[in-house]
Amino acid sequence: MSDYLSGLNDIQYKAVTHINGPLLVIAGPGSGKTRVLTYRIAHLVKTGIPPWEILALTFTNKAAREMKERIAGVVGDKANQIWAGTFHSIFARILRSEAEKIGFPSNFSIYDASDAKSAITAIIKAQGLDPKVYAANKVYSRISMAKNQLVSPQAYATDPDRIMQDKSAKMPYVYKIYDLYVKKCAQSGAMDFDDLLYQMHRLLDLNPDNVVEKYRKKFKYVLVDEFQDTNSLQYGIIQLLVNYPGSPRNICVVGDDAQSIYAFRGATIQNILDFERDYPELVVYKLEQNYRSTNYIVQAANDVIAYNSKQIRKKIFTDKGTGEQIKVMRAVTDKEEARLVAESIVEMKNRLHLKNEDFAILYRVNAQSRVFEEALKNKRLAYKVYGGMSFYERKEVKDTLSYLRTIINPKDEEALARIVNYPTRGIGDTSLTKLRNAAAERGLGLWEALKAAPQLGVGGRAGRSMVEFVAMIETFQRWAKDDDAYELAKRVVRMTGINDQLKKDKTAEGKARVDNVQELLDGIKSFVEEDEVDELLDDVLDKSLTSYLQNIALITDFDNDANENDRVKLMSVHAAKGLEFPAVFIVGLEENLFPSTMALKAKDSRSATDEERRLFYVAITRAEQYLTLSYASSRYRFGKMQYNNSSRFLEEISPSCLALAQPMGNRATVSGVKRYQNSRPMANSGRQLRKSELPKIKDFRPSPVQKLLPGVKVMHERFGKGKIIAVDGGDKKVATILFGERIGEKRIMLKYAKLMIID
Numbered sequence: 004m005s006d007y008l009s010g011l012n013d014i015q016y017k018a019v020t021h022i023n024g025p026l027l028v029i030a031g032p033g034s035g036k037t038r039v040l041t042y043r044i045a046h047l048v049k050t051g052i053p054p055w056e057i058l059a060l061t062f063t064n065k066a067a068r069e070m071k072e073r074i075a076g077v078v079g080d081k082a083n084q085i086w087a088g089t090f091h092s093i094f095a096r097i098l099r100s101e102a103e104k105i106g107f108p109s110n111f112s113i114y115d116a117s118d119a120k121s122a123i124t125a126i127i128k129a130q131g132l133d134p135k136v137y138a139a140n141k142v143y144s145r146i147s148m149a150k151n152q153l154v155s156p157q158a159y160a161t162d163p164d165r166i167m168q169d170k171s172a173k174m175p176y177v178y179k180i181y182d183l184y185v186k187k188c189a190q191s192g193a194m195d196f197d198d199l200l201y202q203m204h205r206l207l208d209l210n211p212d213n214v215v216e217k218y219r220k221k222f223k224y225v226l227v228d229e230f231q232d233t234n235s236l237q238y239g240i241i242q243l244l245v246n247y248p249g250s251p252r253n254i255c256v257v258g259d260d261a262q263s264i265y266a267f268r269g270a271t272i273q274n275i276l277d278f279e280r281d282y283p284e285l286v287v288y289k290l291e292q293n294y295r296s297t298n299y300i301v302q303a304a305n306d307v308i309a310y311n312s313k314q315i316r317k318k319i320f321t322d323k324g325t326g327e328q329i330k331v332m333r334a335v336t337d338k339e340e341a342r343l344v345a346e347s348i349v350e351m352k353n354r355l356h357l358k359n360e361d362f363a364i365l366y367r368v369n370a371q372s373r374v375f376e377e378a379l380k381n382k383r384l385a386y387k388v389y390g391g392m393s394f395y396e397r398k399e400v401k402d403t404l405s406y407l408r409t410i411i412n413p414k415d416e417e418a419l420a421r422i423v424n425y426p427t428r429g430i431g432d433t434s435l436t437k438l439r440n441a442a443a444e445r446g447l448g449l450w451e452a453l454k455a456a457p458q459l460g461v462g463g464r465a466g467r468s469m470v471e472f473v474a475m476i477e478t479f480q481r482w483a484k485d486d487d488a489y490e491l492a493k494r495v496v497r498m499t500g501i502n503d504q505l506k507k508d509k510t511a512e513g514k515a516r517v518d519n520v521q522e523l524l525d526g527i528k529s530f531v532e533e534d535e536v537d538e539l540l541d542d543v544l545d546k547s548l549t550s551y552l553q554n555i556a557l558i559t560d561f562d563n564d565a566n567e568n569d570r571v572k573l574m575s576v577h578a579a580k581g582l583e584f585p586a587v588f589i590v591g592l593e594e595n596l597f598p599s600t601m602a603l604k605a606k607d608s609r610s611a612t613d614e615e616r617r618l619f620y621v622a623i624t625r626a627e628q629y630l631t632l633s634y635a636s637s638r639y640r641f642g643k644m645q646y647n648n649s650s651r652f653l654e655e656i657s658p659s660c661l662a663l664a665q666p667m668g669n670r671a672t673v674s675g676v677k678r679y680q681n682s683r684p685m686a687n688s689g690r691q692l693r694k695s696e697l698p699k700i701k702d703f704r705p706s707p708v709q710k711l712l713p714g715v716k717v718m719h720e721r722f723g724k725g726k727i728i729a730v731d732g733g734d735k736k737v738a739t740i741l742f743g744e745r746i747g748e749k750r751i752m753l754k755y756a757k758l759m760i761i762d
């Protein structure tokens with residue numbers, strides 16, 4: 004057996020080395036499904052399959068990155084050439100190069116949920132509908148559902164079921180809003196998150212210029228993690244890529260029906276059944292050993308899932324030892340619950356020598372995070388909240404990004420509308436409405452209208468400001484041709500007055516806003532400074548603003564976390580899927596919270612509660628060694644005090660697995676519990692140099708590009724000393740540089756590289 008395959012059991016090995024034809028691995032949590040995918044990709048590359056022919060679809064960008072890192076441990080830099088990412092990020096990338104074939108500009112904007120909702124709100128208002136009845140949230144989710152079921156606005160309008168449902172929800176005009184929204188997006192050159200799937204499907208399905216051929220030829224190996232949560236649209240796209248006459252049908256999917264937690268988003272375990280139907284020659288492997296959790300945890304998970312009648316039965320065992328019993332903590336209020344959790348973390352850190360980062364607090368809804376944040380702060384425990392109000396949703400960050408988006412695509416009306424009068428420049432609502440009306444009569448978008456403000460009858464100060472605003476944006480657009488994203492963003496922050504405006508506010512919040520904009524600039528800077536060449540694009544890595552904006556539009560919160568390490572992790576159970584932590588707290592285990600009121604009151608309450616139970620199952624199985632379950636008998640929700648019973652799920656676990664938590668300090672120290680050891684199989688490839696090997700930043704002065712010629716010795720900020728071997732490329736010069744042993748040869752784009760000539 005080759006060395007790199009030694010960390011696999013027999014069945015995993017069989018799955019990994021199964022190269023041709025369809026493969027399904029269906030197995031419980033912690034059984035190594037993701038590991039099988041990772042090793043399988045490494046194995047494919049090792050056997051000589053070009054990495055760019057491999058498409059791996061993961062659940063989060065973080066998962067994709069971790070996968071690549073581990074694969075790099077086996078096959079080196081080739082790992083970067085694998086197409087691994089989320090459905091959304093991979094499709095965005097493909098759409099970027101093919102968009103024009105389906106009527107979108109290649110620099111299309113990506114609308115996040117809040118952009119999409121504000122576009123929808125604008126339509127609702129313009130149609131004279133009542134925004135209280137037509138709540139943007141609800142309308143957006145109806146539209147989203149339609150897109151995910153491949154229902155076009157035309158099909159929607161003539162679908163009696165949908166029309167009925169909308170009527171009974173007192174929103175009979177959703178079909179109309181849907182139609183206008185799609186038109187508005189097309190006019191704005193924008194796609195929302197659902198479009199990244201919907202338009203991708205449309206692209207392959209309509210097949211302009213035989214584009215489908217190209218991607219079928221390209222992606223000879225397709226792999227999907229967390230297959231149970233793939234919805235029918237995503238499955239449809241996979242089908243278009245893999246299932247066609249003459250296809251090698253090299254598709255490998257891994258999943259667990261018991262962890263399906265996105266039924267509300269249209270993913271059902273139907274896709275597993277469809278897969279068996281569509282690929283009858285399928286080879287199926289089941290994995291039975293859990294490598295993640297101790298026995299009490301595995302047992303509790305098995306107990307709980309047994310209450311769901313419809314799951315595929317699986318045997319699961321672990322040899323991680325019995326472990327500690329699962330602790331149950333009861334509190335009177337949510338505040339007390341949070342305090343107990345924080346105290347418990349302090350106690351466990353001491354007793355078990357754990358670090359902050361070993362702990363995760365998992366909750367049913369994001370709003371629960373706040374009390375835990377406060378309690379952790381009180382105990383001086385560093386933490387990080389994933390999801391909820393993310394960095395990129397903050398106003399000042401969105402405003403700044405809106406400038407950048409407008410520069411790239413001024414037709415992007417959501418972005419443009421945010422900044423046309425921010426910072427205030429005398430373009431009031433009245434003149435803006437006047438302008439919009441005049442524009443609407445002539446069928447012009449906002450941008451065209453701003454350009455022609457005086458001709459459209461908007462004069463005076465407002466009209467002048469509009470013209471000046473357009474001129475400013477156009478100046479930025481000219482600079483954007485030469486500047487990298489960072490240079491440009493810096494100028495934008497300075498010249499638009501955003502910075503001055505924010506600095507006027509001397510309060511703590513005001514200061515935090517200034518810091519956030521700075522943080523954004525720092526992020527852009529580090530994006531630009533990744534100066535390696537991406538071989539897979541057969542081109543230099545694009546540092547333009549367009550490529551930056553695409554990157555961040557797709558960022559999940561995890562991506563912000565690259566370097567902040569030792570922190571307690573707070574996240575919803577949904578966000579924890581696929582992850583594992585030494586010590587887990589599942590909090591708020593109360594009726595009407597977990598399971599949620601929505602599930603308990605649902606029309607089909609049985610299946611909705613089953614889904615909540617799968618969610619609880621996912622939560623339990625994140626824990627490696629220590630699991631604590633907590634609940635509070637009262638809590639404030641929606642401004643009211645609620646009294647709830649403890650969750651039914653607690654009663655579904657055998658009492659022998661549970662221990663009622665004892666008051667702090669009484670507990671004897673448990674000896675012989677080994678500190679958690681991180682035993683990741685493939686270590687990082689060790690690309691970063693130690694600090695001491697790097698040049699001191701203050702001495703670092705990049706040399707001019709003309710002087711960077713073959714034979715010259717250079718110093719690179721991250722890679723240390725190296726020698727230029729060759730320089731090629733036309734206007735985008737790329738150097739091949741040989742660095743020290745640990746780094747090796749790199750292709751680096753000179754325009755952005757920070758290289759200093761030495762001796």
Ligand SMILES: Nc1ncnc2c1ncn2[C@@H]1O[C@H](COP(=O)(O)OP(=O)(O)OP(=O)(O)O)[C@@H](O)[C@H]1O
Pocket residue numbers: 010011012015030031032033034035036037038039259262293294295580581582583624683684
């Ligand atoms: N054969 C093995 N030997 C040692 N450790 C293993 C083996 N297989 C898997 N593991 C480890 O067990 C843990 C769980 O594996 P992995 O995350 O791949 O499981 P999974 O089936 O994808 O779980 P989930 O359903 O939660 O996504 C990981 O830490 C992994 O490295």
Ligand SMILES: [Mg+2]
Pocket residue numbers: 036037038228581
């Ligand atoms: Mg997994």
